[in-house]
Amino acid sequence: MASDLLSIAASGARAARSALDVTAQNIANASSDGYVRRSLRIEEVSASGGAGRIGDISLSGARVAEIRRNADAFLQGEVRRTSGDLQRANVELSGLQNMESALEQSGVFTAVVEFEAVLQQLSSDPVDPSRRAAVVAEASTLANKFNITASGFDAVGDGLRFDAEAEVNDANIIGAELARVNLRLTRAGSGSSDRAALLDQRDQLLERLGGFSSLTTSFAADGTVAVSLGSNPPRSFVQGGTAGTLTSATAADGTLSFAVDGQAMPPGSGSLEGASLALTELASLRQRLDTVAAGIADTVNNAQAAGVALDGTQGQPIFAGTTAGTLRVVMTGGEGLATAPAGAAAGSRDDSNLNALRQSLTALDPAQQLNGVLFDVSSKVAGRAVTQSALDTIATSARISLEQQSGVDLDTEAANLIRFQQAFQASGRAMQAASDIFDTLLGIGR
Numbered sequence: 001m002a003s004d005l006l007s008i009a010a011s012g013a014r015a016a017r018s019a020l021d022v023t024a025q026n027i028a029n030a031s032s033d034g035y036v037r038r039s040l041r042i043e044e045v046s047a048s049g050g051a052g053r054i055g056d057i058s059l060s061g062a063r064v065a066e067i068r069r070n071a072d073a074f075l076q077g078e079v080r081r082t083s084g085d086l087q088r089a090n091v092e093l094s095g096l097q098n099m100e101s102a103l104e105q106s107g108v109f110t111a112v113v114e115f116e117a118v119l120q121q122l123s124s125d126p127v128d129p130s131r132r133a134a135v136v137a138e139a140s141t142l143a144n145k146f147n148i149t150a151s152g153f154d155a156v157g158d159g160l161r162f163d164a165e166a167e168v169n170d171a172n173i174i175g176a177e178l179a180r181v182n183l184r185l186t187r188a189g190s191g192s193s194d195r196a197a198l199l200d201q202r203d204q205l206l207e208r209l210g211g212f213s214s215l216t217t218s219f220a221a222d223g224t225v226a227v228s229l230g231s232n233p234p235r236s237f238v239q240g241g242t243a244g245t246l247t248s249a250t251a252a253d254g255t256l257s258f259a260v261d262g263q264a265m266p267p268g269s270g271s272l273e274g275a276s277l278a279l280t281e282l283a284s285l286r287q288r289l290d291t292v293a294a295g296i297a298d299t300v301n302n303a304q305a306a307g308v309a310l311d312g313t314q315g316q317p318i319f320a321g322t323t324a325g326t327l328r329v330v331m332t333g334g335e336g337l338a339t340a341p342a343g344a345a346a347g348s349r350d351d352s353n354l355n356a357l358r359q360s361l362t363a364l365d366p367a368q369q370l371n372g373v374l375f376d377v378s379s380k381v382a383g384r385a386v387t388q389s390a391l392d393t394i395a396t397s398a399r400i401s402l403e404q405q406s407g408v409d410l411d412t413e414a415a416n417l418i419r420f421q422q423a424f425q426a427s428g429r430a431m432q433a434a435s436d437i438f439d440t441l442l443g444i445g446r
Contacts, residue, residue, distance in 0.1 A: 005434040009430035011060075016420050017424060034201065036199075036406045043065040069199060073219070076206075079399055080215055085395070086394075088274040089384065089391045089392075093381065095156060095275070108146055111142040115142045119135060127339075135337055149289060150289065153282060161248075161275070164276075167271055168248050168272070179242055181201055181205065182240055199223050210270065213230055213267040225238070230267050235259075235263050257276075285376075290324050296319070301317040304317055307344075308343070310339075311346050316336055318330070318337075339351050339354040
């Protein structure tokens with residue numbers, strides 16, 4: 001009897017000690033990135049018969065049945081998915097906001113309005129040298145504002161591409177690390193002491209990778225994971241101990257495309273998708289800006305060619321360049337403005353050609369075109385901001401749910417510490433009682 005009591009109490013002490021170790025591990029790693037709370041399951045030791053079994057009651061003690069990670073694959077997948085959607089929205093919104101700033105801060109809209117205003121002022125006295133000089137000066141300002149806007153767009157595109165390229169490199173590093181974790185998991189048995197840590201590392205790497213692109217994952221029984229990147233179709237990226245190579249390519253219009261081992265890979269989500277969407281919008285805006293700049297240059301230069309300058313010679317171009325970035329003024333003085341129609345004498349005050357230019361600009365309406373560009377990008381910023389806010393709420397909710405399930409709650413662990421400490425002490429007292437009974441039995445035998 002005493003030996004049975006001693007073995008039962010010893011098994012309880014061992015189980016309580018293991019529970020204390022697990023609790024201490026949770027407390028020690030409460031602030032560790034990617035750590036998933038461990039929990040312990042204790043079960044009764046069943047006996048098939050003999051001294052440890054009376055009737056239907058087993059008197060064989062307790063044992064640790066399982067130490068498991070409190071990881072929920074569904075919640076982890078939701079965090080990866082919602083975080084990827086949020087990252088896509090964040091990058092796209094940031095790019096659109098920078099485009100909006102480049103348009104607003106350059107002052108190109110104001111420059112167009114002021115250029116048309118000085119042409120109107122010139123019409124009241126077409127031979128006034130100061131008013132002619134003002135037109136050339138405003139033309140230079142206008143070209144400069146287009147150049148500034150184009151440079152701002154270039155900076156936005158360069159920033160998006162630079163960040164995307166850095167993220168492609170990071171994704172390749174993470175893929176290689178996942179492959180190494182897979183290899184270590186295949187070599188680690190189910191009872192390996194570092195298995196749980198490897199699984200934590202695997203899940204943390206997957207979460208980071210999900211911030212770049214949408215993921216398709218397949219988990220094996222040994223804990224290894226196969227990962228495919230992108231959508232329509234996803235491309236195999238990590239398979240066992242082998243990782244593929246993610247690459248990016250820049251098209252002539254500045255947009256990005258991605259591939260895994262040479263196979264086209266639309267990201268579908270994550271920051272790479274956000275960069276792709278923003279660069280596509282930037283290419284569209286840049287084309288529209290170039291169209292306005294080229295329209296102004298062609299309209300003004302065509303009017304110049306149809307009239308004569310102040311000295312009676314045929315008018316020469318004011319602008320050169322066909323895009324916002326290359327637009328510049330090539331006329332050096334106001335006397336070159338062809339305000340008079342072809343055939344007019346030198347010094348003519350006939351401003352019919354100037355009026356034709358103003359009518360052509362009115363028909364082109366570059367100010368309204370630029371206002372439309374700004375309105376479109378501002379509308380998209382407003383819409384994407386609403387979407388980003390909603391996705392942020394969804395992603396935060398998913399993370400909170402995961403942390404509640406797998407994170408360490410120090411209050412709960414403190415309560416467990418007391419509970420298992422008391423269980424250990426109680427088992428110790430039971431072992432002491434067994435020892436006392438054994439001593440008593442020995443005394444009776446004497």
